[in-house]
Amino acid sequence: MSPTVLGLLTGLVLGLAAAFGGFGAFVVVAVLGGLGLLAGRALEGKLDLSQLMGRDRR
Template sequence: MSNAALGLIVGMALGFAGYFGGFGAFLLVAALGAIGFVAGRLLDGDVELGDFFRPRDRRR
């Protein structure tokens, strides 16, 4: 599935949630979508869990 088609599906889901459930439902669907996106990237091996918890490199 292309990124454009996936973006269309996500946008429609957020639109329906916002229309039928209000702003709170919109935020809930957006938050769950973000969690699902990160979980999918973890399962694909594109991101490692340690990347979120390592301190950033501080260069002067």
């Protein structure tokens, strides 16, 4: 999936959350989406979390 399509889908989901759930739902969806993005990047190996977890690279 291209970054353009992914951005479009993210914008649509956030727009729906804001329209039907208000600002609170918008914030919750945005935060959970960001956490999902970080988890996906970590699982793909594109994000190095070793410094945050206290493990030294050797």
